[in-house]
Amino acid sequence: MSGFTGFAVRRTVSAVLTLLALSVIIYVVFYATPGNVAQITCGPRCSPEQVHQVAQQLRLDDPLYLRYWHFLQGMVVGHDYSTGTSVEHCPAPCLGLSYQSDQQVTQIILNKLPVSLSLVVGGMVLWLLLGVGTGVLSAWRRGRFSERALTGVTLAGVATPAFVIGLVLMIVVCGQLELLPFPEYVPFSDDPEQWMWGLLLPWVTLALGEAAYFARLTRASMLETLAEDHIRTFRAYGVGERSIVGRHALRGALAPIIALNANDFGSAVGGAVLIESLFGLPGIGQELVHAVTVVDLPVVVGMVLVIGFFVVLANAVADVLYAVADRRVVLA
């Protein structure tokens, strides 16, 4: 067991280091760009005095490493910004101020986070069910027509960009057939039922694209396991086909599914940006698109870091789960 604990600790340390490295890269890329950073950050409508104040708050006279250090300090212990007449306190984890919307970046993100988390987590449940189910089914029906049909459908799912699926679904399901209301976000705490109905179509859209990868992976790893010796032994002992496919072969597919799920979390967050914009859900993605359009640098940097945090977290959790599913990993 100590080998496992050691593995978990090593993995956590490496996750923290990765996040630090990410923050350095992001900070340098965005704040060492050519051009007047203070003017860009403040926005096109700022007066010279305001730009000057922003330059002071961002400490643009300091060398880059010092500025980064202050940024890091803000995240850990918070930050006080002097606005000339008063002092604005930005509690930890402080990601800076958005001068264009006159809000703290952390606050903007916290306001939008529930929407995005609802979308991605709900979508994840759906794509795991849908993808693994399809994969199991096509491994079970291997060589028959239904397997070929499923393989074709999943290939089409892989090939279609998520927003195209979403557009078509919205037009057909909401517009033409009027089976569902047009998606909108209702907070879970307000009305769980409305929350679910409003997010159903976005979930399905997100899940359809991702599920295809899971179906392909599940099918591939199950077929691989089915060819192994121990399965032949099971067969020789007279274990039923349903039990072999559903229990023993699926176990072989478990570890790679966990690994792919971590990878996919990242791509789903990217896909969520599109889905939020498409369906008008007020989440992180929509805010990021807005921030990019108006070049609100502190918000862009903050968003990327927060998303990076979740991606790194998902990967670390997946690695630990992977080790639980397949103990050989710990030894490696």
Added chain:
Amino acid sequence: MSEALVAAEIPGATAPGISGARQFWRRLRAQRAAMVAAGVVALLVLVALAAPLLTALEGQDPTTYHPSLVDSARGGVPIGSFGGVSGDHWLGVEPQTGRDLFARLVYGARVSLGVALGATAVQVLLGVVVGVAAALGNRWVDQLLSRVTDIIVAMPLMIMALALLAIVPENFPRPILVALVIGFVAWGTIGKIARAQTLTLKELDYVAAARLSGWGTWRIARRELLPGLAAPVITYAALMVPANISIEASLSFLGVGVKPPTASWGQMLSSANVWYQAAPQYLLLPAAALFVTVLALTVLGDGVRTALDPRAASRLRVGTGRKREARSDLSGAAEPGPANAKEAIS
């Protein structure tokens, strides 16, 4: 250093005595789906290249407004059936502006394919340079480059591309910019592949022999390592092309990629979003174009992988009992490989 020696060591390359390219073609041609896909892709490339000719044939261009063809009283809906389809405008006109849809669609093919290919080239270049440098450099170089690669792999492409588009210069040609941005955020996996493959290759005898005969690192990398990298890198790059098309379309759909008046399929979908009831074909045309293109490129990419690495491909087919493949030369390597199906499919 003969090519046969190189080839014998890397997965998916040719057996000694048969030219690698010829074997590759033979294996690719054996796959019916991939050949159909290749035909579709060839047609699309042809359409993209011949866009000025095709639109000249139609007598239109993608940017001229035709206000007389839209009904301004009804908010700019195209006049006539099926969104204004006529002998002059083969696929109708764009709502509000009256720009010719056929012209925008074929010029959009140029942008979609061009940006995707450009982005793939950047990804291959960056990935191979960083991967080979990490594998050949000392421990610190390797650590640094590998960490950066890990981060690039982990971060969502869409997010990074979006964020980068916030700080790029406005006055630069947009399609080139989008290709560069997609290239810069998505080279990680090729970097990892290139590093792993170089680490394997550099231990081989023929590389040691080259080193002993006094060749420099650069010459060894170029003459001895790069040919060995070709198969795995091409395999992955072939699958990156359709992915890049999707990313470009997505970014343009969000309004931060290719911007009007330049036509791109994603940009068309973005403006068609609100018109789906009045002019459904405005939305369906670019959606169908995207679907067909990405599907054809994905199938072709799968075929290229099967042709270059039959071992990985045959792993996926264990137990499917398809007769045609059992007869082909692919079944020779049917023993299940290491349990890494993830690499094999993703």
